[in-house]
Amino acid sequence: MTAEANDPRLSIAAGGNASFRPLLEWLARRAEPVAIGLVAILIGLALFSLFILAIGKSPVTLFQLMYTGGFGSWFSIQNSLSRAAPLLLTALCVALPARLGLVIIGAEGAVVLGGVAAAASAMPFVGIVPPIVLFIFMGFAAMVVGGIWIGFAGFLRHYRGVNETISSLLLAYIAIALMNQFVEGLLRDPASLNKPSTKPLPKEYMLGQIPGMDVHWGLVIGVVACILSWVLIEITSFGFAARIAGGNVRAAQIQGLPVGKLIVGFTAIAGGFAGLAGMIEVAAVQGSANASLAAGYGYTGILVAFLARHNPLAIIPVAILLGGISASGGLIQRRMGLPDATVLVLQGTLFIVILFCETFYGRFKIFNPDLWKRSH
Amino acid sequence: MEDTGIGLWGVPLAIFAGAIRVSTPFIFVSLGETITERSGRINLGLEGTLVFGAMTAYAVAVMTGSPTLGVLAAMATGAMFGTIHGWICKWPKVNDIAIGIAMMQFGLGLAFFLGKSFIQPVAPKLPSIPLGGWSAVPQVQAALNINVLFFIGAALALFLWWAFKNTRIGLILRVVGDSTDAARAMGISPDRVRLLATAAGGSLAAIGGAYLSLFYPGSWNEGISSGQGLMAVALVIFARWNPIGCFLAALLFGGAGALGPALQSVGVTQGYYLFYAAPYVLTLIILIATSSPTRSLAGAPGALSLTK
Numbered sequence: 001m002t003a004e005a006n007d008p009r010l011s012i013a014a015g016g017n018a019s020f021r022p023l024l025e026w027l028a029r030r031a032e033p034v035a036i037g038l039v040a041i042l043i044g045l046a047l048f049s050l051f052i053l054a055i056g057k058s059p060v061t062l063f064q065l066m067y068t069g070g071f072g073s074w075f076s077i078q079n080s081l082s083r084a085a086p087l088l089l090t091a092l093c094v095a096l097p098a099r100l101g102l103v104i105i106g107a108e109g110a111v112v113l114g115g116v117a118a119a120a121s122a123m124p125f126v127g128i129v130p131p132i133v134l135f136i137f138m139g140f141a142a143m144v145v146g147g148i149w150i151g152f153a154g155f156l157r158h159y160r161g162v163n164e165t166i167s168s169l170l171l172a173y174i175a176i177a178l179m180n181q182f183v184e185g186l187l188r189d190p191a192s193l194n195k196p197s198t199k200p201l202p203k204e205y206m207l208g209q210i211p212g213m214d215v216h217w218g219l220v221i222g223v224v225a226c227i228l229s230w231v232l233i234e235i236t237s238f239g240f241a242a243r244i245a246g247g248n249v250r251a252a253q254i255q256g257l258p259v260g261k262l263i264v265g266f267t268a269i270a271g272g273f274a275g276l277a278g279m280i281e282v283a284a285v286q287g288s289a290n291a292s293l294a295a296g297y298g299y300t301g302i303l304v305a306f307l308a309r310h311n312p313l314a315i316i317p318v319a320i321l322l323g324g325i326s327a328s329g330g331l332i333q334r335r336m337g338l339p340d341a342t343v344l345v346l347q348g349t350l351f352i353v354i355l356f357c358e359t360f361y362g363r364f365k366i367f368n369p370d371l372w373k374r375s376h
Numbered sequence: 377m378e379d380t381g382i383g384l385w386g387v388p389l390a391i392f393a394g395a396i397r398v399s400t401p402f403i404f405v406s407l408g409e410t411i412t413e414r415s416g417r418i419n420l421g422l423e424g425t426l427v428f429g430a431m432t433a434y435a436v437a438v439m440t441g442s443p444t445l446g447v448l449a450a451m452a453t454g455a456m457f458g459t460i461h462g463w464i465c466k467w468p469k470v471n472d473i474a475i476g477i478a479m480m481q482f483g484l485g486l487a488f489f490l491g492k493s494f495i496q497p498v499a500p501k502l503p504s505i506p507l508g509g510w511s512a513v514p515q516v517q518a519a520l521n522i523n524v525l526f527f528i529g530a531a532l533a534l535f536l537w538w539a540f541k542n543t544r545i546g547l548i549l550r551v552v553g554d555s556t557d558a559a560r561a562m563g564i565s566p567d568r569v570r571l572l573a574t575a576a577g578g579s580l581a582a583i584g585g586a587y588l589s590l591f592y593p594g595s596w597n598e599g600i601s602s603g604q605g606l607m608a609v610a611l612v613i614f615a616r617w618n619p620i621g622c623f624l625a626a627l628l629f630g631g632a633g634a635l636g637p638a639l640q641s642v643g644v645t646q647g648y649y650l651f652y653a654a655p656y657v658l659t660l661i662i663l664i665a666t667s668s669p670t671r672s673l674a675g676a677p678g679a680l681s682l683t684k
Contacts, residue, residue, distance in 0.1 A: 156664060160664055178650070338489075356467065
């Protein structure tokens with residue numbers, strides 16, 4: 001018996017029923033998160049507009065600037081896409097464990113240590129191996145270190161009963177201290193004076209731009225990671241087992257599923273992706289590991305994952321949207337004289353409203369085919 | 377080291393002074409979180425509440441010249457944040473841990489937004505009590521210059537420890553925290569109790585913020601909190617939801633946090649940043665040592681999602 005045979009959606013898609021009802025049911029279930037999500041975003045924007053009105057500025061001007069700064073021109077679109085790249089990976093670090101019912105909020109730790117591991121593993125090989133080999137080294141090192149870091153939180157959760165939210169957060173703070181120690185001490189480039197950094201990568205060893213665009217290859221890596229994660233969760237039996245364990249741990253254990261291995265495996269893969277985000281920051285943006293690695297991508301990734309309802313494919317548009325919002329921060333600051341934290345206020349408002357709107361799931365008959373019969 | 381006059385004795389003294397100075401925000405945030413968690417809810421948003429409280433206290437103290445008014449204003453905003461958290465979480469299917477993270481982002485954003493213009497002005501500081509008059513050594517005098525909020529926090533810990541056991545309100549809080557159904561059977565509204573407990577927790581966390589901006593380090597900027605609000609959640613677990621335990625754990629955290637700067641002051645500069653991580657490593661080790669995969673933590677409120 002394969003896992004696929006158990007998935008009711010697949011048997012519907014196979015067309016077992018000749019009527020249109022399966023299609024309608026499928027559409028209704030799919031429409032629910034989209035409709036509720038859009039309404040939540042509209043409520044969030046309305047509340048934020050009230051705040052902007054209260055401090056005496058025009059929300060219309062602000063939203064126009066936000067559009068211009070994020071998506072108004074080819075230049076700003078490319079800027080938004082560049083900012084979306086690390087968010088795709090840090091959001092996966094939250095979304096994958098969430099399928100197992102785990103709330104991991106320490107992606108930042110895997111990002112910074114992934115960056116340090118990438119920089120450290122590159123050092124002995126610069127100038128000896130071709131760039132592509134170096135990138136593979138760096139990516140591998142970053143994924144291993146990030147995977148160990150978040151996987152450890154998963155391990156503690158299953159084998160020691162330590163709450164993963166708290167432990168991943170503590171690990172993030174420990175990771176930042178470790179990064180500072182490495183960058184200030186063992187790995188410090190003596191030439192970096194004011195801003196302690198590792199030895200910078202030569203230009204030809206930087207992860208370049210996607211041909212024809214001013215966006216680095218990190219975007220492609222992030223999108224591929226999202227698609228792979230979707231396949232992992234939705235198609236493989238590994239992902240199916242994880243979804244069962246996320247739904248009910250007891251049931252999964254009774255079925256003989258290796259819950260411990262699933263938890264450690266999923267958190268390790270998740271951490272590997274966040275580590276990869278650190279490698280991209282080093283290889284494509286900073287050119288070295290330094291304190292800028294702790295730029296908050298791990299925390300914004302939490303927001304992206306929750307907005308996307310932990311669906312890896314939905315992460316792609318949401319990350320680009322949030323990348324655009326953060327890219328427009330500078331323009332809002334210059335044109336309207338508002339602090340750069342404006343974007344943070346907007347993000348926080350949206351986040352709260354969207355989580356609040358979870359309460360409306362399953363409350364509307366139109367989205368729930370099981371209730372259709374009773375209405376007639 | 378001759379010029380300090382006390383040589384290596386400076387290390388334990390600095391750790392002692394640091395424990396007292398650094399622990400005060402931990403005391404308030406963890407006591408607040410204890411009240412909230414005892415009611416069966418967890419508020420991870422206290423980091424945002426703490427920073428917003430720090431900003432409010434500083435801004436009000438700058439504008440009115442009174443640090444006391446600053447603390448009171450911070451308490452009001454903290455209660456407001458707690459009320460929002462409590463109200464949202466009463467709805468079905470809303471995850472209190474995730475809402476906490478969202479409230480944290482919102483609180484931080486709002487504090488940075490509204491506090492931008494208060495980075496420059498200087499606010500009057502909270503008063504402290506010089507207990508070191510008997511000593512001629514300036515380091516000892518400085519170490520014993522203890523803020524009033526530390527004493528208030530210590531008294532509050534004692535009071536809460538007593539109140540949880542001996543008062544009607546304490547009993548109601550514990551019943552709601554242990555079993556929502558039992559509370560309903562007794563005619564208590566769990567939602568209302570949790571709302572008030574979250575509001576009280578937020579209000580106390582904001583005092584911790586006020587201490588940061590009005591006493592130590594004593595200025596308002598965007599990096600004022602280094603995770604004290606979040607650490608408090610771990611600290612409450614460590615202290616087993618016991619207010620006296622919170623007070624002692626806060627002292628321990630404060631001492632661990634002061635280790636790095638203390639060693640640096642006597643010339644130990646190797647591994648400086650690793651000492652920074654000391655409180656976090658300590659918390660993690662304690663969590664690992666005291667947790668168990670098969671049973672929930674001793675002393676944990678039964679309705680708390682965190683430890684199930």
